[in-house]
Amino acid sequence: MAKIGVFICHCGENIASKVDCTKLAAAIGEHPGVEVSVEYKYFCSDPGQESVKKAIRDNNLTGIVIAACSPRMHEATFRKACAEAGLNPYLCEIANIREQCSWVHTDKDMATEKAMDITRSMIEKVKRNNKLQPIEVPVTRRALVIGGGIAGIQAALDIANAGQEVVLVEREPSLGGHMAQLSETFPTLDCSQCIMTPRMVEAAQHPKIRLLTYAEVEHVDGYIGNFKVRIRMKSRYVDIDTCTGCGDCMTKCPVKKISNEFDCGLGKRTAIYTPFAQSVPNIPVIDKTSCIYFKNGKCKTCMKSCQINAINFDMKDEFIDLDVGAIIVATGFQVQNTAGYGEYGYGKYPDVITGLQFERLASASGPTAGKILRSSDGKVPETVVFIQCAGSRDPSKGVRYCSKICCMYTAKHAMLYSHKVHGGKTHIFYMDIRAAGKGYDEFTRRAIEEDDASYLRGRVSKVWEENGKLMVRGVDTLLGKPVVIEADMVVLATAMVPQPNAKEFAKIIGIAYDEYGYYNEAHLKLRPVESSTAGVFLAGACQSPKDIPDSVAQASASASKVLALFSKEKLEREPVVAATNEITCAGCWGCVLACPYNAIEKKDIFDRSGRLVKRVASVNPGLCQGCGTCVTFCRSNSIDLAGFTEKQIFAEVMGL
């Protein structure tokens, strides 16, 4: 016999002002199976919870309904109270009479009626609830960090410094990401390489970090605490263990005119190369597409030049299979391809460059050794025009969002230019100056006040060449006048966009992404570093445009989430998981495909003599996240979700 306790909460005035709780308690007291029906001002308070526990013990209740606020608020609180009173926590249900009733209605009588319906429906459900036990899963205490930019490095170091193992995977030949390309960094103007390189070295040498560069994650299987990943080690053609990084091979390589990606095409590199002088590890790779040997089978000059025989042209891609317990995705961003901006002449005029190219010009280790020079004629530009929001906040070019960093780095560029070229003139076209952050507004003010940057509020409509000058036509909206500026160089603050393969990569990992390809957090405000998949966390600019301080902060936050996960040997999971009915399952495998967490497997059923009788679907409870997708898919109704079974939901609906 059901003995249900119903506890009706006033929530101060939140519920009581619109729902007649006394009347509700009396009506519910009449409902079949209800043993206790009481009201109280705040059941979530200490005395409130005590009274619930006492009622459970005194009346030997078989289930309870708390008629109160959304289960999102206090379901956990009341389940815990149940457990303390000796009742299985899954025999507790919440009837939401606040968000779904008192807050949205004005007529007290009708609201009271509705509260009765909501409560009755939950009583009918709880009568059919089953005792559920939490699921325990083991945890592999090893983290995988994907992406070796500042975010990935920070996360890896934090986890490793706490004593846990980390595998750090970077697809390029060296660690560093975009930060390694930058000159000096806002808002403090410290040299990017100088603060970045020690971090890269620390990560590479840390005894708890296994660094895999020139490597890519191919496949991810498994679930929180128990992921199985396959990593492709792309063949470098240079043996990483014997190479000393002397660089002889690079000096000898006859192919010298390959546009250098790290310098954004402003410099040149050889076919066997390291991306930059401070690369970590300092071991070259052979770029197969430009190497002469891979084209026509002749050359091997580098191999001959190597004193210790570290070069091996027969090397093949290798695969490493790893068990990890948590994954941090820190795959960063790209700058938008500016080819879509014909009106700004990018690609047509060599002196129209992107902000990232300007960073390389301004960088002491860059192609010009830190001098700001025009690519066309090698001269020092006397006037530079910066165009902000070149791509960002422009729906017609597909980017509606603000890239967040361009206001700041453009101010930085203007400053660096004025420090390097005395008497040089800068003009900055902007829409708004967005400089929210510690020391940020002060920084842009400094560019204006001390470094004489001239800000023009308005858009640029066209850039063209005339008599060796770049003519920039725009509008100064504050004066309401069109302007034309003669410039020697134009710098476009191009939008930050997700990695081009971001969406495909998200599918490998099994996480969600937004319309652009930025990875989605579980909750924008309350769970900003968790992805939608348990055990997978996000760090840095792969989630949204971010500067270095934000990327580092998020990386440390992700690391702390991973460490919290690793603090226990076993993980307790909510037992809300699906299970199939092997008798009725038709074996169509639709659910196997539909499950977003790959939690459903095919299972063979044999008879006693070992003959295959049929093949059915079977849910792995460790993987199942209880989303219910499979339940809605199965045509033969052969899947049920614990805690939300068909019978329970049916009773709930019929109780209305």
Added chain:
Amino acid sequence: MITQEKYRTRVKELLANNSVKMVIGYKQGSTADRRRPLFVRSFEEADELVLDSNCIGNLAGYLVTEGLLSDEKRVGIFLRPEGIRSINILAAESQLNTEQIIIFGFDTSGREVKALQGEQAGDFSGLIDSLKEKPPEKSSDALLYRIDQMNTEERFAFWKDEFSRCIKCYACRQACPMCYCRRCIVDSNQPQWINTSSHTLGNFEWNIVRAFHLAGRCVGCGNCDRACPVNIPLRFINARMAQEVFESFDHYAGTSQTQEPVLASFNKDDSETFIL
């Protein structure tokens, strides 16, 4: 007649060298223009095979009869293009292995019967792709044309009226090659989501649920409405679902045995970013 003879000979050939254990075809039915299924295991039975323009039923559903294919022996079957599509869907839904099925493909125009080239499901992919390219003319069927012209209320009233006659005999389900579940949702009574009595609500629930279960799977063979004893034009509901699915997901049911079920699969070009 020529095709019929050709296929009879081929059936005998396959039976003689044990390449198939059975061939499912058509024979003379209870009236002159009716054909009924024939399960050929011997030469004598092969002589009963009939192939003419009256052979309209889709025989694919017989293949998933429990136990028929579990000995991994081959079975031959006479199929129209829709039937071949059914085979592909059944294979895609893991109900059969196409290698076990020898197809005697045919199509008719007017009274003429023509043999289709090929014996394995994969041999017909060119044909099916060409069908996908040119869907049948809507105006070719007067009733379908009429339904298409109706506005939402009229259409609702039309189907309500049609469904009101349903007697819940489930002949449509038995006849449909796609309705192979061991236990249909209507037979599940714990809880009973679908009312079994034949009143308007229950009839609506049943017919709409079946339409949804066939979304992206129906091949328009018409078995269901030929089976319906009260002549509800069922295939038009399913045809409409097929059209919606085609327009939204470019999915034409049964193009290949590896085609993913449209409602269970997720594609990065889908309008939603997640399957939920």
